[in-house]
């Protein structure tokens with residue numbers, strides 16, 4: 416064989432061994448309940464240390480200062496132990512300026528690998544997977560850390576993350592939701608989301624005219640915005656509150672510093688220069704000891720959730736193990752369906 420011929424001496428996997436999940440297929444299989452279940456399991460395994468998850472590198476073509484206009488690409492590799500035994504990486508691009516062009520802000524892929532051989536086994540489009548696991552995290556925060564009273568929920572932002580979060584909150588029958596208020600400076604987006612969701616709930620659901628009016632009466636405030644910075648003031652909030660900061664920059668420092676409990680998903684992931692906690696730690700306003708718990712410690716019962724009339728601030732930065740857990744759940748379901756089909760055609 417000549418050195419220039421196309422044949423390779425490297426043993427190859429057949430292409431058919433790598434399953435491909437289009438966005439539609441991944442979204443069909445990654446149900447809201449599967450997302451909740453796998454995310455909860457991933458958080459528990461996080462608390463037990465059964466994972467390997469390096470700090471995620473960010474690539475910013477225009478630098479941090481131009482991230483809104485020029486975007487970023489994040490690589491999120493992880494191994495998740497326990498019943499999962501899953502190895503993979505999410506590559507997620509966030510281009511906020513896309514939204515005004517009618518394109519999604521975020522899109523990406525998850526690659527799963529056989530943990531025994533390292534061979535790639537699946538590639539999944541991950542817009543929905545990523546959004547549903549994020550929504551599941553918010554739902555879990557509400558279940559474990561919100562006041563035990565009817566919920567008055569304020570959602571800042573009306574993009575896909577807000578949408579999936581509200582769906583996840585509405586689908587659980589355990590919660591009593593009195594009202595849902597959504598604010599987005601693009602009022603058309605907030606109104607469209609209200610119209611979309613209204614048929615699914617008997618709760619009062621409204622588009623708020625301002626961020627302040629949105630949060631004023633809320634006991635749960637969830638931020639899922641992009642491009643917004645330091646505008647939610649402590650005196651806008653009525654305690655006791657639960658804040659879930661899915662986006663990082665909405666709240667002024669004094670809101671975080673006023674919380675009775677500060678919770679993160681993973682301290683090391685959150686304590687980075689460009690992140691909310693990183694800023695506070697660098698300025699000396701906050702130290703690791705000021706963080707009450709990582710979310711996994713609460714969901715696995717190692718630490719108590721909300722007690723009495725506490726105000727709780729959670730900053731779940733988003734972990735690769737949550738994506739890998741849900742992608743792996745989707746992959747297992749697809750293998751089951753494939754085996755069923757094969758059984759039928761025999």
Ligand SMILES: NC(=O)c1ccc[n+]([C@@H]2O[C@H](COP(=O)([O-])OP(=O)(O)OC[C@H]3O[C@@H](n4cnc5c(N)ncnc54)[C@H](O)[C@@H]3O)[C@@H](O)[C@H]2O)c1
Pocket residue numbers: 509511514519520521545546549571572573574575576577598599600601604626639640641642643644646660661662663731732733734
């Ligand atoms: N923590 C996590 O695990 C995680 C995971 C995925 C996404 N996110 C974050 O969630 C956020 C939302 O994602 P998306 O895909 O829905 O984004 P998106 O850009 O599609 O939607 C964000 C919306 O926020 C609105 N907005 C801007 N400023 C606002 C303000 N001051 N008040 C209220 N709304 C405002 C925008 O008009 C837009 O409609 C992003 O910041 C993203 O990085 C977090």
